[in-house]
Amino acid sequence: MQGLFSDPALERHFTGHSGGITQLRFSPDGAQIATSSTDASVILWNLNQAARCIRFSSHSAPVNGVAWSPKGNLVASAGHDRLVKIWEPKMRGASGEFVAHSKPVRSVDFDSTGQLMLTASDDKSVKLWRVARRQFVTSFAQQTNWVRSAKFSPNGELVATACDDKSVRVYDVDSGECVRTFPEERSAPRQLAWHPWGNMLAVALGCNRIKIFDVAGSQLLQLYVVHSAPVNDVAFHPSGHFLLSGSDDRTIRILDLLEGRPIYTLTGHTDAVNAVAFSKDGDKFATGGTDRQLLVWQSNLHTYDASQFDTKSALASSGCDTSAASSKQSLASGTSKSNDLSIRIDPRQSLAYQQSEENFQVLDSKHANQEKLHTMDSKTNSPSRPFF
Structure with a gap:
């Protein structure tokens, strides 16, 4: 029999x-990797062992979101200080900022061309x-409360908001x-993610659930209850076959979307x-x-074989308890299965975890050129000048 597939493994801590x-x-x-934080900074972590990291600390309040432009030449950050900052990801790169909303900004996102940007705010817009x-283009303003997230679809033709x-x-x-x-009856969505094909949305909910919707058909495709506390974030694997989730319950789950079941529980x-x-x-x-921890993992999902999962799960459960969390998965048709057979991965005894790189040198960025920019009114024909 061929060897069993490889599990995800912690690479850096x-x-x-x-x-x-926060993101x-x-x-x-x-x-x-760019991380935003409640400490009012963004850090760029260089995964090259020999490289230094850069801290950008120009926000005056928690930073709620961060995004890379498609070419990787710009990073944008969204702050509780109502500012959106756009900067070049290098020690002395140029930077700019503008007051994008009248209340805290929760998220920022570039489209696939890098020419357009979305911002979402507590001002309901x-x-x-x-x-x-x-330059301000337009608002999407049918929301009646805080907007936690706004994301472009892969082709840039649609925008989804939570x-x-x-x-x-x-x-x-x-x-x-x-x-x-x-609409969601139980609780508000906390985050969302577009499927790589652009036809589905995954939604992280405050009621401990994850939902996957068919956008064109306006229907619920899958419902997962695999967390015991609110779900804060979700991300699709580029293949579209797996979904990653993080929760207040301190766990990370990996779901096999083709089989409709959780396959890993990571602590x-x-x-x-x-x-x-x-x-x-x-x-x-x-x-x-x-x-405050950033964990970087090797996914090893390219080795995953669904036909071997039951065998591997049984072997894993014989050595550790896999029944700590319960799960339920339902399709729109109403069928469901329970019993969480996911493989539990705890990296805390690994060398990668114990060698936390807390002394990895983080240098504070000094922008060579910073200019304050202000919101452009959509009805104003004021001339604008190129930025970056």
Whole structure:
């Protein structure tokens, strides 16, 4: 019989923030990770062992979100100080900022071309901007409460929003019209992610659930109850076959979407897991939490074989208890299965975990050129000048 597939494994363990990590993103080339934090900073972690990390500390309040441009030449951050900052990810790179909203900004996202940017805020609005001209384009404003997240679809034609009014809305970028609404009775969505094919949305909910919707068909495809506390973030593997989630219950789950079941339960964080993300090639994923830890993992999902899962799960359960968390998965048809057979991975005894790189040198960025920019009114024809 061929060898069993490889499990995810912790590769690096970083600490450097003085506050909890709120969001993280891999750079397009996978060589760096950007993390935002309640300590009012963004850190760029270079995954090259010999390299130094860079801290950007120009926000005056917690930083709620961070995003890379598709080319990796810009990083944007969204702050509780109502500011969006755009900067070059290097020690003396140029930077700029503008007041994007009247209340804290919760998320920022670039489209696939890098020419457009979305911001979401506690002022109940989502705004679309032209990056080069730092120019306001339009608002998506049907929400009636705080907007936690706004994301472009992979092709940039749609925008999805997660709002505290217990709704997920999908807008057409060209027309500005709301074309889909997915209401939630139990609790508000905390985060969302587009499937790589652009036809599905995964939603992390405060009621401990994860839902996957068919956007075109306006229907619920899958429902997972695999966490025992609110789910804070979700991310699709680039293949579209797996979903990663992080929760207040301190665990990370990996779901096999084709089989409709959880396959891994990962521990290691000592407080809520707020942020999860895959690298562009899916070879790595990273997790960050309130405990200020950044964990970088080898996913090994390219080796996963669903036909061998039951055998591997049985072997794993014979050596450790896999029944600590319960799960339930339901399809829109109403079928369901329970019994969590996921393989539990605890990296805390590993060398990678014990050798926490808390002394990894983090240098404070000094911007060569910083200019304060202000919100452009959509009705104003003021001239704009190129930025970056």
